[in-house]
Amino acid sequence: MDIIVCVKQVPDTNEVKIDPKKGTLIRDGIPSIINPEDKNALEAALRLKEAYQGKVTVLSMGPPQAEVALKEALAMGADEAILLSDRAFAGSDTLATSYTLARAIEKIGKYDLxxxxxxxxxxxxxxxxxxxxxxxxxxxxTYVRDIKVNGSTIIVQKALEDGYAVVKSPLPVLLTVIGELNEPRYPSAKGIVDAFRKHEITFWTAADLNVDKARLGLDGSPTQVVKTFTPTNDRSAEILHGDLDQVVGTLVGKLKAKNLV
Amino acid sequence: MALQILHEQCIGCGVCIEKCPFDALKMDGDRVVVCESCTLCGACVRICPVEAIKLEKKKQINNNQDYLGVWVIVEQRDRQLLKVALELVSEGRKLADSLGRSLSAVLLGDEVEKLTGELIAYGADKVYLIEDSQLNNYNTESYVAILEKLVQQEKPEILLIGATHNGRDLAPRLSARLGTGLTADCTELAIDQEKGVLLQTRPAFGGNLMATIVCPNHRPQMATVRPGVMVKAEVDNQRQGEVIKFDPNLAELAIKAQVQEVVKAAKQQVNLEEARIIVSGGRGLKKADGFKLLEELAEIMGAQVGSSRGCVDNGWICHDHQVGQTGKTVQPDLYIACGISGAIQHLAGMTNSKMIVAINKDANAPIFQVADYGIVGDVYTVVPKLIEELRKNKEVFGTTAAR
Structure with a gap:
């Protein structure tokens, strides 16, 4: 079973803070990580490979430093890693990104999942x-939380807000997975050593792909960001002052006045 | 295609370096230079005080004028409209009025004609009705094929879809099929009157910033909208509208991925979207046990317990309780934030609450800026005192406001 896993290197947005005075992002020391649900995707692929043999290829698009994320994926057990990196890809929205990934996958060729x-x-x-x-x-x-393979068909549970749907599909198929699906493994010591000694990451640029240049990067992106801002609001933001009895007393009074308690 | 710094105009003020969300601009001597990490987001272009940064996109030819009207693809499950469907019809009405165009709802399902009246009562001028026994449950391939055909035939300028699991499965596939742009999980929509384009605002960068996005040269302009964000309009049962049946012609489709069955979970224990009061905890609780205290407060107030993402990530409480960009969007009468710092990720899910009370040790926590009332103090001293006061209150009146 040949499996391709798409991963993205992301800033750990849990660690991002906003400078309250300037309204700007504080970026210092924010680590880059493999996007968490992409790790669940890789884990699912590795488990299927262990059960049915085959090959796991990880594919990413990003700046050259995204190589670090691919090294980690190799250390977890992926067999091959390809990074699509080119200035021509910069400014891609999801449509241009997915187009570029699709052309790369066509170049890889054979896949089941x-x-x-x-x-x-x-x-x-x-x-x-x-x-x-x-x-x-x-x-x-999408929203896959359970996977069963049966020959050349796959039966998965797709999570819904109020339960789940059981969906059956022939291969090849694309699955997007949620955190609930599994617990991603940690790279083994041998995996880490192999990732650095044995495996080479393949770099592809736009020239390596059979692409229509007009569909890449900013030019190939129908959507544009016209403004970014930190939200404002018109709340009174009244801080209650006094000792504990006073502040809690005042609060209960305010809630009573609105018939909330 | 790249970011250009016009060095003769640049005054080296460094504002762009500070505002760049990707750390992609640097000072080299007295010149600003662009690094590899630039994503061409354009944030610097807009804030440069001397217009010394340029980002030029190739001019694209469009045929926007052929596309008219606002559409909402409404989702039904078990022959009932989801709440978000009516929220979107209400919002779509405003956008259509703002453009001076009509609003259509698109309804797919099996024997769902009886729902069309409700859609018209909430503001639809037309309802496209597509019925077939195979359309009872959502299926990516059949829904996308039908909608592609209908959109190509009728050419709407705006297409709104609820950001449910099914909506977020359908919208990207449909947008790629149509070759147009899509903005996910919008929290605000408006029309740019000058250009007649849809301004789509959503949390960005992990919910730490808000971004307004447009799709200037492709039609339809597609957006998904989070459930619970838009406000339902008043029902007008006198409203008249037209129901147009569209033949799905399913026989010619070869569907690959088939839904075998849909399993309902046992009744939800947590229903934050409907809660009148929510008592919510953040990382400031420091431990899972903190939620026991909040449950006690919630019980006495007839409230539900909510949580920030941090607590869910730490395993202190399950995801059903999460409020925020990647959790639920709520608008209760009262939201009490306990030990929540107020990351935009969280605020995206709760700032529409009617009253917000914040309890936090850190007087500088951003949560205080969005609160009506704030108490600067430790959750573990303030909340027990609040519980005590509310108990007294209950004894005096012999009742609670809990419903």
Missing amino acids: IFCGRQAIDGDTAQVGPELAEHLNIPQI
């Missing part, structure tokens, strides 16, 4: 997976 994390924590869009499936003209199943 494609795994993605449901969404990346820096964008939270959950769009690249389904858009990639569309470009490749294969079925998709």
